[in-house]
Structure formats: structure tokens, C-alpha cells
Amino acid sequence: HFLLSKLFGVKVTEFGFGYPPRIWGKRIKGTLYSINLIPFGGFARIKGTEGEYSGVGDADSFAVQPMWKRVAITAGGVLGNFVLAWVLFVTLFVVGNPTPAGKVYVDEVKLNSPAELVGIVAGDHILSFEGEKVETADELVTLAEKNAGKLTVMEVEHEGKARLAAAVPRANPPSGEGPLGFVVSTAVLYQKTAVWRAPFTAFAEAAKTVGEMVRFAFKLVGDLVQGKAVLLGGPVAIFALTETYAAYGLKIFLQFIALLSVNLVVVNLFPIPALDGGRLLFVAVEIIRGKKTSVETEQFANSLGFAFLIILMILLTIHDIQTFF
Template identity: 30%
Template sequence: MIHPALLFAVAFSVGGLLKLVVFLAVLGALIVFHEFGHLVMAKRNGVTVTDFAIGFGPTIFAVNRGGTRYSVNLLPLGGYCKMVGEDEPDSGIADPGNFAHKPLAARLAIIAAGPIFNFILAAIIFAVIGVAIGLPTGNTTVVAEVQPGSPAASAGLVSNDQIIALDGQPVRSGQDMIDYIHARPNKTIAVGVRHAGAIEHLRIRTRPQLLDGKTVGVFGFVPLPALAHASFLSGAAWGFSMVYDTIVLQVVGLYEAISHHDASAVSGPVGIARVVGQAESLGAFWVLRIAGMLSVVLGIFNLLPLPALDGGRIAFLFVELLRGRPVSPEKEGLVHLTGFAVLALLFVFITYHDVVQWINGKGGL
């Protein structure tokens, strides 16, 4: 669990109250849905769930239903699902509602339900994007993001600017704009820009970059996508496709980060807060898209076979399957405690790396 004070500090530091609200809302919703997955599967398997909480700290509202206390707490920083027998030592007394007394398959389903629900939520979010907002069909001429240190940034181009002319010629489409810039590596282009309702004229020298084996010119910005509403089936298909693509992208990225010892491929809370904050300024499409991708990332991260994570608990279940008996709760608890300490150190390292990247003006969407 990330310390609440750090989350507040991070969110405030990256751009004010609105970004704080968006950041906490996105992160909190993803974690609560993850815990909701554990709750649903625990209930289906007859495990006694004593507490299901949204947020931490002082309780604002609570109600008891079916032996479970459901509460909404003051600090909206995620939530938790507390089950009988999940962490405490086995009393040895037969209890049909005790997590530890359930068959291995039931325990596996309960633990895996959290990450699986994150994948399901991501698919739903992506489907909603397609149906309610629209699927990307190309690019507009409006600037979504300017990369720090790029020619566009040096010239003064900013988010929400619209490029209306290149070398005096009107820009008719996003693709025409991209083709014109790509065709002119290391060339200075006169750019007509609509900024806050006024027309401005900039001169931007393209930066050469390899693209599909060919040198092209780039300004260093990302255009807003053109969107078209999709049918329910098309939106659902795109949703599952996006989940699959994001899983592959994250797994490959994680492998490369580990194999090449490249910390720049990993983002912590500062990096995540920056991305969510930038997305908030670009509208609902980007906020939801980032939320969907973060939900997938949260699911993948929790499936890693590391102590203190769902994946670590699943690993102990496979050890139990091979040995024919479970690892003693004391030994497993010690491993999870050690793993939590290691994850805390990793969290500090990644956060430090995020801050350095931020200070150096690197990173972004």
C-alpha cells in the first residue's frame, strides 16, 4: 500500500487540485474493483469476509450485510477486502468460512479474481470509450502533447494548439500534416497555429528520426486522434483487443526492463500521476484510455510471483500442490513480510527515478 501522505504530495506536486482529484479517483477506482474481485469470488466459495472497505482512515459510512461490514472511509486511496483465515495463524478449529480451510482450487480462484477483475474492468472501459466517445480513426491537427525538449517545445507549441498551415499552405487533415512534416527531415517549416483563439506564426526545424527504416522529419508532438462512434459489438471487440495488446506491451516492456537493467521502462507514482494529470487536460478519451491501461498494469503487477502480491500467494499454492501440503503460515507470512520490505525499497527507487526524470524534463504520454 502506498502511504497516503505521499500520494497527496505527488498529486499536488504534478498540477493542482483537479489533477489530484482525477489521479485519486482513477487509482482508487482501479484498486477498489480489484478488491471487489476478491470479494465476489470469496462469497461464491463460502469464505467469510469480515470487512470490505473503500478508502482508508476514519469511517464516513458503514453497513453490515451478510456478515460483512461494508464501509466508505475518509481517504479515497483504494480499499481492502479482509477474509477470515487469509493472514492470521490457523486456530485448528474447523470453520467452513475460513479461507485457509478451503480447497486449493477455491483459494486460487479467490486470489486470482483480483487481477482478473482488473482485466475485465479494462475491457469495459475500452468498450465504453468506443461506444460513448468513439474509436480512433486517424489524427486531427490539434496538439495533444508536446514532448519535452523537442523542436515543437522549443518553438513554443503547446497542448490544444491547432496547426492550420504549413509553409503557407492550409492543412486539410491530420494525415496531410504528418505526411508534410515527415517528408522534410532537417528542414525549417513555417507553421501557422491557432492558439487560444488567436493566430500565431512559428518556425520549427524538424528533427530527423528513423521510421520503418526511413529517415523522416518530426516536430516532437502527439496529435489528438479523430474519433468515430462504434457499435456495441465493435466497441466490445476493441476493448478486448486493447486489453490483449496492453498485456503484451507491458510483459515485453517488463522483460526488456529486467533483461537490460533499464529503469526508464518503469514508472512509479510520480510518473503515473504525471500521465493521469496530462490526460485530464486532454479530455475524457485520454483519461479513460489511461485508466484502462493502468487497470491492465495493476492486474499484471499483482500476478507477478513476488511475495506480498497476489502472484506470490499463487506461487505458494503451486508449492502446496507439488508438496501435497501447505507451507506453514508462519514461514509464508515471513516471506510475504520480507517481500513487502523489498517492494517498499523498489517503490522508493522507482519514485526517485520518476522524480529525476521529472526534474530533467523527460517522460510523458
Template identity: 30%
Template sequence: MIHNPGFLLTALAFVAVIGPLVFVHELGHYLVGRWCGVKAEAFSIGFGPEIFAWVDRRGTRWRVAALPLGGYVRFKGDMNAASMTDPAWLEMSAQDRAESFPAKPLWQRAAIVAAGPAINFLFAILILATFAFVHGESRTPAVAGVVQPGSAAAAAGLKAGDRIVSLGGRDMATFDDIRLYAQIRPGEAVAMVIERDGKTFARDGKIGSVTEDDGFGNTFQIGRLGLAPGDPVVEPVSLLRAPVVAIERTGQIVRTMIETMGQIFSGGRSVKELGGPLKIAQVSGQAATLGIESFIFFVALISINLGFINLLPIPMLDGGHLLFYGIEAVQRRPVSAQAQEWAYRSGLAVLMAMMLLVTFNDLSSFGLWKSLSGLIG
């Protein structure tokens, strides 16, 4: 029986996940900014009241704040932590303008902004590459070793020994491909291409839906075909191939994120599945109870998530800045200050609405609303 972590472990685990990842993300902006000759006026881990800070010899104020839910690098010429351009930068001296962010060429500004998400992906790839080198790569063939009676696979007429060539038009190279495809599609119809005794044929089926408990009291629906693999095949991974395996796994994780987001927007999944900082804190503590490897793997997942979310084309996020730079590259002039201000206000409203939604979902998953309704009733 897995026990839920206590509050102290949950809090420590959350800080241990978010703190380093925010630092890594902002360090990407900072390092590329320095490489481009931009002065960083402040480097902050967290928001809100300052806990402690120091100023380095370059004049950058390094600060740690009370709310470890993000961070920022404020470059010279930025008006605020969201990197909105300060109109007063044009009034600076020539020397100050030369080391300000708005004065840099478009490609340099884009590189500085993209560096944050990029380093989150690189950080995760480093972790996953280490895991691949240590544990090897699962290459179990996409062949049904066992077909569970009464399962979705059995209903579709699959038999032991069948090789699953594709599901929903997607090639299945390994048994892990089958699992990853099915688990986010509970109850969905699926077109199957099967190879049996050297002959290939198509079958229409439906992915089964099962309710699982993660051991911490959380239940969720997950897709299952009802297949079990044959003998597992784990191939050793060389030091040179480890990054390749890690990049492939990162790509699979990002594709899963995109597909699940698409399901939420299309109505295939409930918005209640969206989680926020409280949920991350809870799962951080849970991952910590499962051992150091599970915790480190969770850090890699959150790092990928952080990089992906920041690339969304929402003003206030890195992706929003990159969108503006893309428009600037096309029209050969910056987006007007009025349009940017409107976009930033809209982006802030979207982010605040999303934060309220995921916080509501988090509290619901903790049973708060049910407890309150019980007290009121």
C-alpha cells in the first residue's frame, strides 16, 4: 500500500522540482542574452516579496522570492517581468541602448526568448539519455503475446501471435507504441492493421476503457486494448545513441501532450483533467515517495511540460513573444505598441482564467468542494 506523502515532503518535493526547472529556464534566457551582449538587470526565482538577493559585478540583481511558481530575467530595456518593451529605452545613452534588449537584431531577440524553452527540453533530454544509457531501450515487438478474454482486442478478433502493424493509421514499431497510443484514447474507435501468418488485413475495433487507481487515492480512465506482450526485449544503449533515444522519447511525450490538449478542446476529454501548481505539488510528493529515479523522471516530464507550455503563442509567454517576432519578420516592422499592450492584457486575462480553472480542478481533486458541501448540508 502506497501512502500519501505528508505536507512537509510534498512542499519540499515541489520546491525541489519547480525551483531548479525555473532556474534552468531563466538561465537559458540569461546565457543567450549575455552572449548577445544584453545586460540583465534582474534574475529572479519566484515572484512576490524578496527573501534574499545579491548584485554581481555585472550589475545583475539575483533574487529569490517567496512564491516559487515561476521566475524571470529582466533585461535592460524591459518595462516589467513580462519583457514588455519600455518606451523610455530610446532615451537612453548610446552605450546603454547598445546593451538593451530592444536594440538587438530580430534574430538575437528571438534566440534569447527561445533559449528558455529550449534549455528545458535539453535538460529533460539529458535526464532521459542517462536513463536510456543505464537501463537500455525497450524494443519489445508489437506482437500480441496474450489476448485477454473479453477485451477490446478479443472483440476485434485479434489472436496471440498477431503483429499490430498500425493503429489509427500510425505505425506500431514496438509494444510500447501500442500502449502509448491506446492509453490516452479510452473508448475510442480505432482502425487496426494486423499481420497474421504473413498476411495483412484490416480490422475495426474500439479501445477499452478501464478505471485505474494510482495508489494515492486518485482514479482515472485509461485506454486498454487487452494485449500483453511476449518476452520483453531490452536492448543496451551506447553513449552515442542515448541522446537519440532521449530525443525520440521527448518527441513522444510532446505528441501525447498535443493530442490530449486536442481532445480537451474537441470535447473528448474533460477540462477537469487539467492540473495546476497544487496538483504538481501533490504529484511531486508522490513521486518522491517512489524513489529517486521516479522523482528524477518526474522532473524530466515537468521540464518538457514547462518548455512546451512556454512555447504556446500566448502573449506573456515566450511563445507569444516569438509570435510577435514572426509577425515582425513578415511585415518588416515591429508590432505596434498599442497592439502589443492589447495582446498582453488579453494574454494575462487568458493566463489568469487558466490559473483559476486549474486551481479549481486541483482543489476538486483534493475533495475540498465535496467536504465543504458536506459541512454546509
């Protein structure tokens, strides 16, 4: 947003790192550069957009720019997140991208859990669940959740010897324990890609991940409409996960940041006023109607969208605090 606004001569009233309240700020050539208390992402206040409607008729206002410039500026944030993800994926493919090795290991077993009761201990390798080979931790967790309340059989390898273990996954386990009461992880390999090939492989990976996130977003909306429980996280969850992935080393951490950037691409495209997708929706409406939406209508819609996002963020933060603390 910032770079394209400057390129097109549109005034940026504030460019902030993090979100208010403001800690520090300095005005340079009409733009306030600020550092804010909440250390997640950043923002660009652009003249002629939500909350910045004074002087909307001025030549340096977003509101009077040709349609293609408004689309470019609006899509700039989404493009920036995609480029960041692409750069991180390029780096990972060159230095060694963490790739599932097809093995699931037990990292921790909770006290009095189904896993402990059948003798599973940290370091064990879970080979299969109900006769189905498991290659990732997510696969194992999904299978356990689907079979909650049923007697299930796992093939477990302990110190090179395989055995069968029968356990009943819990339908309502204690917070943070999961159906079987153990923490599992997927073994990873670090696969390197030739430098000349990495940019192309990384672009394909980023595009594939965007597609997966879009499918997940549609599934999430469908689950919400049907009243199903969904797993969402806010700033506290992101901070907790960042700390967790950072502990696994630089490569895993970079992969997490790349996935987070892709996630922001998809979230920002949601057609909600106050998000980039909402602004692009107004442009689409303008194309269909053949005339621009009034400033008052757009401002009102953006205010509603912003209020919705604030309420959602508060609810997610409360949920995160209850989950992680």
C-alpha cells in the first residue's frame, strides 16, 4: 500500500509498525512514521480511504485516482504478503526446506491419559492407527478425533520393536491434551533445491499454499454456517505459536512465517469492508453500476467492517487467553 501510494502521488498520512496505541512517531514529508504497542503487522493510513476522508477531492487523495491505480494500491498489501512468502520459500528451498519424513513420534505423554494407560512413552514411533499408516502428526490427530469414544488399535514402535496398543480416544479431553493425551510431531527432512530453480519452486509452493488456505477458508465458513465448532486464533495465539516455532530452529521458524504471510494474503481478500477484499468489492460494484459508491456509504460500510473486526479480535483474544493460560 505504502510504496504504490507514494509511487502514484497519493498521500500517506501515517505508516505504522504494529498497531496503536502509539509509542513513538516522527513526521517526514507529510507522513507520520510510527511505532506502536501491539507488535503484529502494520498499517498505512491513506488519504481518501476509511477514516481518512478529509480532502477526498484533492489530487493526492485515493478517492479521485483512476480505477486501475485504486486497484493496484488496494491489492498492494496482498501482493506484499505474497512476495514475502515467496522470498522466504526461496530462502528455505536453497538452505533446506523442512519436509515431512513420513514418521510420527511421541514427544510427550500426559498423566493418566489413554496413551499412558497403554504404555506409550516419549520417543515411541506411531506406525499406524486402525490399520491405516500415519505419516504426519495431523493425520494421526484427525484419525483419533474421528474415532473418539471407540476402542482403537495403534501399531507402536518402541526401541526398534513394534507392538499393538489398544486405546479409547476421548471425545472431550482436557484442554491441550488431545483425544489420546500425547503430544506428537512429524519427523522432517531438509531438502535443498538448486539456486537457479528455487525461485520457480518457491512460487509454485506459495501458490499451492494459497490454494490450500482458500479451500480451508471456505470450509471454515461452511462449518460456521452449520454451527460446527471451529478452531480460530488471534494475536495471542500467533504470539504463542511464534514462540513455539522459534524454539524449533531458524528453518522451521521461517517456514511458519511464510505460511503466516500466505494466511494474511487469503484473510485480506475476504470481502469485508475495512479489509483489502472489501475495498476491491467496492471497485467491482463500481464497474457493475458504472459509477462510484458515495463517500458516505463507503465510510459507513468501512466503519461497520472495522467494528466487526475489533469485536472479533476481542473475542479471539479472550479465547486465546483461556486456551494458552
